[in-house]
Amino acid sequence: MPSLTNKLQQIYETLYRAFGPQHWWPGDSPFEVMVGAILTQNTNWANVEKAIANLKGADLLDPARLYQACENSPPPKGEGQGEGVLSLIRPAGYFNIKAKRLRNFLKFFIDEFGGDVTLMKKAPLETLRPMLLGVNGIGPETADSILLYALDKPIFVCDAYTYRIFTRHGIAGEDADYHQLQSIFMDNLPNDPKLFNEYHALIVRLGKDLCRPKPRCEGCPLESQLPQSNNYQL
Numbered sequence: 001m002p003s004l005t006n007k008l009q010q011i012y013e014t015l016y017r018a019f020g021p022q023h024w025w026p027g028d029s030p031f032e033v034m035v036g037a038i039l040t041q042n043t044n045w046a047n048v049e050k051a052i053a054n055l056k057g058a059d060l061l062d063p064a065r066l067y068q069a070c071e072n073s074p075p076p077k078g079e080g081q082g083e084g085v086l087s088l089i090r091p092a093g094y095f096n097i098k099a100k101r102l103r104n105f106l107k108f109f110i111d112e113f114g115g116d117v118t119l120m121k122k123a124p125l126e127t128l129r130p131m132l133l134g135v136n137g138i139g140p141e142t143a144d145s146i147l148l149y150a151l152d153k154p155i156f157v158c159d160a161y162t163y164r165i166f167t168r169h170g171i172a173g174e175d176a177d178y179h180q181l182q183s184i185f186m187d188n189l190p191n192d193p194k195l196f197n198e199y200h201a202l203i204v205r206l207g208k209d210l211c212r213p214k215p216r217c218e219g220c221p222l223e224s225q226l227p228q229s230n231n232y233q234l
Contacts, residue, residue: 008171030121037150054087100136132146145157156196199222
């Protein structure tokens, strides 16, 4: 029986051959990636792209300007109307909550690092992760997305797709929490941010296209690796 390390590497190589490089996370700058990581909570990426485009159009993809706008943002007047951050990020959904989370993160980013991504990158992972998790509204997935995709830190991002795929394949237990799921990858793969980046992006691709709540197992690159005891064929 192959080791867990070999199994994880086999899955990665199979997905990479099937889908190719994913060029993830989409964003023109590390700061844009940070903003996107917060806005993408509980919504799909297409909606986040609309919100990001609105912020770009308003010239607000700058930490100080965006923080000031969050502080001064009036409530939206209606669909597609109004001014300020709330209206601009409306496409991402839950815009009142996300505006608060964005403001909390920006205050932290400016207070601790002067809004300087380069300075933030110099801080070690062991210091940064607890700091991010201390920001109101920043959970493990969002924190790790910022760390990996914006700051190039070696941390594996887990999400609902990761849980779904790796429990179906018998690699993670049904009761696995975020930390336990993450440890499967962190403890058994090289500590390489590029590998973690591409691996998670491939997981997202598989989860969106095939390994859905109602899975499309036929033709899936991992179909032959699905345990016989877990028959998800529909």
